Amino acid sequence: MGMRCPRCGFEEEEGSPFCSNCGAALGPPAGGEGEATRLGGEAQPPVSPPPPQAGAVPPVPPAPATPLEAYPPAAPGSGAGRNWTPVLIGIIGVLAVAVIVLVLVFTVFKSDDGGTGGGKSDTVTSDPAQAVEAFFQAIADGDVDSLIAAIDPAYIDEFKAEYGGDYKDLLEEFFLATNPEELEITGLEFEVEESGGEAVVRIVAGSATYLDADGEKVTEEVEDSVITDFETVKVDGRWYVSMSTFPDWWYYLNSATEDGGDTQGTELEYIDSMALYASIGYPAGWTAEEMPDGSIELWPIADESQVLVTLTSVDMQGQEEGLEQWVATQEEIYTSLGWEYEYSYTDFAIFPAAQFEYSYMGEGQMPFKVLEIHTEVLGRGYTLTYLAVGDSYAEYARDVQEIIGSLAVHSVDPI
16 A cells, blocks of 8 residues: 655655655655656755765656756856856746846845945045945846946946936846845945955945845844955046846846837836846865756866755745745755754745754765755746765855856847
8 A cells, every 4th residue: 555745745656755746745754776756847845855875875856857958058156266167047937037137136145334325426436345335236126227326336427328218227127126135234345355446345244134025024144144355446536336146137127128229118127027047156176967867067076976966946836935945945854854953044045945953874874964955036036055074065166156156047049
């Protein structure tokens, strides 16, 4: 007689530890060769990985069979010795790029203390950090004129010449359309790398408080996040934010305009139907492979039998899943397996996320430690699972944080 899955109701064979339809845990882990189960055509919530086998890193959570696309290597980041190569997951959806961008913007944090004049057109941005602070203050205020005043004037002049009166609407739609409510920023601190008339500004400390979609007040610490660098330029003795900081801007601009020029008649609605893809990078010394089920596996070449990172994506359109529901589901799974765990709310790259950390003994009493972090962006769920044997977990934790921070959602023109 079979067992019925408590999550999806699928009838599974007796003795199976995980549901082959949705991946939910059905009972204590069993020995034998582990195999990741595909989710199939219907979207399902991300699930916990099955337990590992002795001498090798265990299988990882399943994902829908979504093929990856080839993509040129990304330019190396500011970190010395890093050679980031993106791996892409193809996603097609009826989604608005402006929402993506605002999620990006607001997790980076914006100052509200007015210390640099709040980004108004008469703000004295005499150093790169002040330029970034003024830029974010303009976004927090919802002030498109102050926003324009904080951006490289050479770009603004070219932009106005090409798009005429629509240029301000385009910037406002991209940066200000979905401001979170009651945003407050305190204690911002910066690191600046300056070279001639250019500088990279990194936000290294600060906190943000705002109301989430459920009206709940949320506070996040910027030091707990992977920090985004902002490119700035010096023009006539003042510093401005460069638009090269925002790669999604160019995708948005191409999609929001008919012929790359005048937007008259488009009403910016075209952005609601376009192709999206997510990219993730990995540091030097790591490699990656696309799996048949559409997931991405990454591992350090030197310790491939001890460490594994897996990224899966799930279509959440039409589902009422959210971070709180994901946490509740994971708690149910780990409790049923008898595993001790800790969870917290954090960021997955720059997106609000939840994460679980737990340890357990595999077959042959081999100790495994796992970090599982999940976010949902524009109707799609992403789960990154980091599994490691013993001390390898701490040894590669920094690399894994860089992998987590490299996740990005991009937009392209519809095919």
